Amino acid sequence: MNNSDDRTLRFNPASPLFNQHIYQIYQRMRRQQPLLRIGRTWVLTRYQDVSAALRAPQLSCSGIPRHLSAEFARLQGGLAPELAMLVQEMALFQDNGTHRQHRKPLMALFSREPLAQLRRLVVDEINRSIAALAKTDRLDVIVQLARPLWPRLFARWLNLSPQQSQVIEQEKESIRLLLDPSAIDRAGLERLASALRRLDTLFSQLYQECADGRPSLFFAALAQGYGDQQALMQRYFSADCVTILIGGSETTEALIGNLMQVVAQDEPLQQQLRQHPQWIAQAVQETLRYESPLQMARRTVIQPWTLHGRTLREQDAVLLCLGAANRDETQFCGAQQFDLHRENNSRHLGFGGSAHLCAGQLLARFQAESVCAALLQHFPRLRPLEQAQWQTDSLILRSLKSLPLALG
Known part of the structure; x- marks a missing residue:
């Protein structure tokens, strides 16, 4: 390998070349550098190691709030105490x-009846979007379907007013920065602080309105989860709403785009899914493995942890490359190929794992399944119109900027 190739295949998510060669880079790291150290950050790429890290009590998720607090203190003089607590x-x-x-109370949002109600909202929102495309011969899946779907669904789930929905629309991009604070500059911190304050105000107001009798499927399900701990629900309500907002927004938009890119590029796969729509759920699972929306998760070492004969020290950062683990050939045979009938694709780590397995994964998968089913049902052929471009704003997310398709 020459020096140019060597530079191209280095682990550098900030490089414009990284997304072009991401799986080659991961493959090289799994084979040659399964535990890569960059300063005080350790990067893991093998399935077995990433899976172990997701379960390790020596690693903590609380590093992001501490990192944010430090950045706010360094650049802005500190985050307001009530927002830091949020x-x-x-x-x-x-x-x-x-x-x-x-x-535990959050899981009540996705229990049997609340999830059934949500699914009806999902289908209705998708049908509305598809109906608006009746007289067109092209569609941008990201811009016209995936990106607006979750904010609209979220607004109906919580029963937001038009003014409240507008706040969500205005702040959804800024609040996403919570998941990737290493990419935040001074301007980003200012946007994030403003978004946190506006959303906290909105959700605190909404809690009181719902407590006074305003109907809300979200509030009713969450109240059932908290049971007689209503004071705790009131304390956590804004945090719970922000958690669900950013979790659903990030994963759903990327998953729908990644799934439909795979389907649009593969005509035999399209035909299989048209003839056997019950296989769409398998296609979604394989997409979560093959093109994982969430490529990386962050942890902080809180107790010394040994891996590959090396000791990770307290306060070291650990980057778990979920996308690399999901392409690990020792775990998934023919890992670099999309296999609709892969028997073990449910072992993917696309939604994290262990205690932090994504609470809303059933909803995210259902949204992707429903979009795919609707597009295949309403349009005889889906064909890419141009080469896909991956977003570069987030270092941890694999998501398309746009996905223009010809319909028919």
Whole structure:
């Protein structure tokens, strides 16, 4: 391998070349550098190692709030205490017993009847979007379907007013920065602080309105989850709403785009899914492995942890490359190919794992399945119109900027 190739295949998510060669880079790292150290950050790429790290009690999710607090202190003089508390109380960033206790009421949002109600909303939103495309011969799956789907669904789920929905629309991009704080500059911190404040105000107001009798499927399901702990629900309500907002937005948009790119590029696969729509769920699972929307997860070492004979020290950062683990040939035979009938694709780590397995994964998968089914049902052929371009704003997300398709 020459020096040019060597530079191209280095692990550098900030490089414009990284997304072009991402799976070659991962493959090289799994074989030659399964535990890569960059400063005080350790990068893991093998399935077995990433899976172990997701379960390791020596690693914590709470590093992101601490990192944000440090960045705000360095660049802006500090984050307001009430906003810092809001971030700390998000289930995404909690560990151990606190996380388990907080996760339990959140899971009530996706229990049998609430999930059935949500699915009806999903189908209705998708049908509305498809109906608007009746007289067109092309579609941008990201811009016209995937990106607007979750904010609209979220607004109906919570029963937001038009003014409240507008706040969600205005702040959904800024609040996403919570998942990737290493990419935030001073301007990003300002946008994030403003988004946190506006959303906290909105959700605090919404809690009171719903407590006073305003109907909301979300509020009703969450209240059932918290049971007689209504004071705790009120305390966590803004944090829970922000958690669900950013979790659903990130994963769903990327998953729909990645799935439909695979389907549009493969005509035999399209025909299989048209003839056997019950296989669409398998296609979604394989997409989560093959083109994982969430490529990386962050952890912080809170107790020394040994891996491959090396000791990771307290306060070291650990980057778990979920996308690399999902392409590990020792775990998935023919890992570099999309296999609709792969028997073990449910072992993917696309939704994380262990205690932090994504609470809303059933909803995310259903949205992707429903979009795919609707497009295949309404249009005789889906064909890419141009080469896909991956977004570069987030270092941890594999998501398309746009996906223009010819319809027919």
